[in-house]
Amino acid sequence: xxxxxxxxxxxxxxxxxxxxxxxxxxxxxxxxxxxxxxxxxxxxxxxxxxxxxxxxxxxxxxxxxxxxxxxxxxxxxxxxxxxxxxxxxxxxxxxxxxxxxxxxxxxxxxxxxxxxxxxxxxxx
Numbered sequence: 001x002x003x004x005x006x007x008x009x010x011x012x013x014x015x016x017x018x019x020x021x022x023x024x025x026x027x028x029x030x031x032x033x034x035x036x037x038x039x040x041x042x043x044x045x046x047x048x049x050x051x052x053x054x055x056x057x058x059x060x061x062x063x064x065x066x067x068x069x070x071x072x073x074x075x076x077x078x079x080x081x082x083x084x085x086x087x088x089x090x091x092x093x094x095x096x097x098x099x100x101x102x103x104x105x106x107x108x109x110x111x112x113x114x115x116x117x118x119x120x121x122x123x124x
Contacts, residue, residue, distance in 0.1 A: 003091075004110035007119065010052075010067045011091065012107055019068045019107070021052060022095040023086065026120045031057040034086040037079040039096050044072040046099065048106055053096045055086065064096060068106045074098040 003013045009027035013020040028034065036056040046052060046066040053064040075097045079085060086094040111119060 002112075004067075004107050004112065005116035005119075006065075006067045006110055008065055008067075009120075010064060012067045012110065014101075014104070014107060017101045017104065018073070019070070019099045019101055020095050021064075021067060021097050021099060022090055023055070023064055024116070024120075025090050027062075028087050028090045028094070031055060031062060032059040033057055034083045037083045037086060037096070039075040039077065039079060040072045042072055042075055046070065046072065055083075066099065067110065068099055069102040070099040071102075072097050073100050 003011055005011050005024060009024045011022050011024050034055055034057045038054040040046065040052055046069060048066055048069045050066045051063050052066040055062050055064060076095050078093070079096070088094065
């Protein structure tokens with residue numbers, strides 16, 4: 001089980017051939033209070049870089065991109081009624097989707113937690 005981060009502020013938790021995807025604490029802090037989340041449909045085939053979700057906050061609307069290719073096998077439908085879970089628990093109950101990996105090597109280029117922390121410190 002390993003967690004990786006993209007430079008677009010998505011996180012990916014890899015467990016076997018399943019990737020759970022969400023946005024980082026940094027991303028949810030930048031967005032402010034999340035008021036709406038649209039997740040993909042179960043069964044959707046996504047390629048790395050495709051739109052995975054839409055997040056709207058009091059400040060802005062933002063797309064979340066698929067950090068991996070594969071089939072969406074589960075979505076966090078609770079976010080439709082409780083989008084604030086993204087703010088409250090970005091790494092727990094605020095996850096967006098689970099994707100069956102088409103190519104596990106796609107995550108090799110992403111940052112580990114320490115490298116991501118260094119990356120976001122350089123943004124301020």
